[in-house]
Amino acid sequence: MEQQLGFVAQWESRKFGKFSEVVIEYGQKRSAYDHSVFFKQSTAGCILFVVYVDDIVITDSDSSDINMLKAFLGTRFQTKELGPLKYFLGKYAQDLLDETDLAEAKPGDAPMIPNVKLGAEDENVFVDADKYRSVLGKLNYLTITQPDIAFPISIVSHFMLSPRTSHWDVVTHILRYLKGSPGRRILYKDRGHCRVEGFSNTDWTGSLVDRCSTTGYYVFVGGNLVSWKSKKQSVVARSSAESEYWAMAQIFTLPLIQYFMREQSI
Known part of the structure; x- marks a missing residue:
């Protein structure tokens, strides 16, 4: 049934x-x-x-x-004790490198080569689209703890339907970058204040496919990074200023974090 x-x-x-x-x-x-x-x-x-x-x-x-x-x-309930949080702080990335046969690859210095422009009609279709989608899904999950890969993951995720070898090259570049920083962590410490601050940026008309811009934003509480995201805008901005306004409007987590802190009496 x-x-x-x-x-x-x-x-x-x-x-x-x-x-x-x-x-x-x-x-x-x-x-x-x-x-x-x-x-x-x-x-x-x-x-x-x-x-x-x-x-x-x-x-x-x-x-x-x-x-x-x-x-x-x-x-x-039937529960299982898994101990302190640690899987995302290196082990998950290492398992992904083993799965893609890149455990012995040369480590990368940056998550993405600057100013790379990817198109949907690039030559040489990637033969294993299922593998592409599977790896991208796992990398997207990893952005929960790795804000530095959020932007390149957002870019290559636009080509899930029909990936090209050039798109896969960017994915392997991200994986090699992870190999060079398997245990990289975000430092949280008391910085003497509890201000909630948000920062955003955008690459105006950065997509070669539809000329949409990609937004990136970060939110800090007390000077510590707590929220981040990279996402393509749904409309084509007619100017860089309009693109920046759209980017700022997408930081919807700012008021939610402020309300949540008041709820916790912070």
């Missing part, structure tokens, strides 16, 4: 609803601005609880609060 569309989504929604009830029963509050985030204020600080599909991330300044929450969840 063929499964109806939406069946899985409905089942996942019910499962998350039950999970939310249990977490709230423990004393956690669900964020009004991101329903996958739960929090609880304590004398030691704030315990944050984030759900992503079937994975859970818990953070707090007091390890005893974390242990109590994990013990409580263990009495209500």
Whole structure:
């Protein structure tokens, strides 16, 4: 029997609803601005609880609060302790290099060669389009922890339907760059303030395919990078100023972060 569309989504929604009830029963509050985030204020600080599909991330300044929450969840659900976050900080990229036979390749110095322009009708069609899409999907997942590859990933993702060898060359360049920096991390520290700041830029009419611009933005909280994205604009800007305005308008995470910080009494 063929499964109806939406069946899985409905089942996942019910499962998350039950999970939310249990977490709230423990004393956690669900964020009004991101329903996958739960929090609880304590004398030691704030315990944050984030759900992503079937994975859970818990953070707090007091390890005893974390242990109590994990013990409580263990009495209500079947859970598996995976330890401190580390897979994205090197191991994931190494597995991807092994999969693409680039583990022994020469490391790259930059995620993308400057001023490279890619077209949809470049010569030499890449013979394994499924491999191209698979690797791009995994690289896109890696941008969660690697903002430096967000822009080149955004560019080569435009050619998923019919990739060319020139597009694959850019993908391998990104992979070789990752080989040169498998454990590169973002440094977070107390910089003496909690200001929320956003920065954006755009390459006006940078696409050879439709002349659309690509936006890139970064958001900092207290001088620490917390959000980033690179995405092609949906319209053709008639001037560089219009392109920049579109870029600024896409930083929609700024007010959400500000509301979230107020919710946490930060």
